[in-house]
Amino acid sequence: MTRRLPLSARGNLELDRRLEAALEGEREASRERRCPAATRRRGLRYALGGAEVVSFCSNDYLGLADLRPPGPAGAALAPSGAASSRLVCGEMDAHREVERSFARFVGFEDAILFPSGFQANVGVPASLLRPSDTVYSDALNHASLIDGLRLAPATRRILDHLASPPEASEASWWFVESVFSMDGDGPGLEQLDAHLGRGGCVYLDEAHAIGLHAGGRGRAAALRHRPSVLVAPLGKAFGCAGAFVCASATVCAWIRGHARGFVFTTAVSPVLVPRINHALELVAGPEGERRRERLWRNVELFRARLGGHVDADGASPIFPVLVGDDRRALALSAALLERGWHVQAIRPPTVPENGARLRITISAAHEPETVERFAAELCQLLEQAPGRGAA
Ligand SMILES: Cc1ncc(COP(=O)(O)O)c(C=O)c1O
Structure with a gap:
């Protein structure tokens, strides 16, 4: 489906080597954790390694996990519950298949499906980082990355927004969003490549880029070196829920355990998995291309109409209108609502102090005429009472 990004960066190779050795130690100590493959699942009965078994290890206490809505439409659906962690009752073919498809799509060796991006970012960093590691974390990183790093045993250094780490070694990680959720900007690809090329590791959150750039594969697709870990939440451009964590096969094996x-x-x-598959097919195919074209046309239209009122170059569908004062941001949001436009005022602590703003997002699902009308009314409002960042 797509080329695989090279693993070549020294930090990535060292990470693989370290975790492969740790996995080998676990195998020798009978401590290795693997998700057994459970196929042909019907409630508590399934095939494990080819043999039919009856489960006595699930949490499906009332036998409802296999439930489907009544009637022919329901019978065609996947069962509602997975009944346990994948390490206990085993993983269904569908989970692994969608992970492999996504990994191929973004050019990684493997991927792991998490219930949400938040959960991935809170859970993965502590599993990979050591006390001897230094993590450089962008000052505007998402709450989930901040919380994940709080749980990790590494030294944390906060970087000025969009600054690169001052040093790179296999013990230095850069945690960063490829497109920042509240600002719509992101680190330069050359900055990311330089850190990886100098032997550092990169944990890249593509929440607001996956599906949108490089045929939907995200900003990382244009890098020369593969990020050490890539997180792709599915609740944004994919219109679903869940998140893929992508990495080398070794790093994924480690994360799973x-x-x-x-x-x-x-x-x-299991109900969600076919939906994710379908979204992936759409994003990767001609329909995704059509939607991306419509999206970027709308983005360009909005950017052109808003001129100096927005602090964004149109490289993402996120347009912050910086206001500064919380009350003014709320008043602008209320004035827009009166006119039939819903735009939330974003205030601290989601954004820094004095960083209150309207966060406007453009979609392929907007009609261009709607974008035009919205832009005109927003400009009118901002010109009546211009605030910080407004022309
Ligand atoms: C950068 C970033 N990472 C992670 C998340 C969390 O993803 P999810 O909504 O799948 O929990 C978000 C959601 O707002 C986000 O903006």
């Missing part, structure tokens, strides 16, 4: 947000949680509902 060690990330607490994967080990100690019930697997993603």
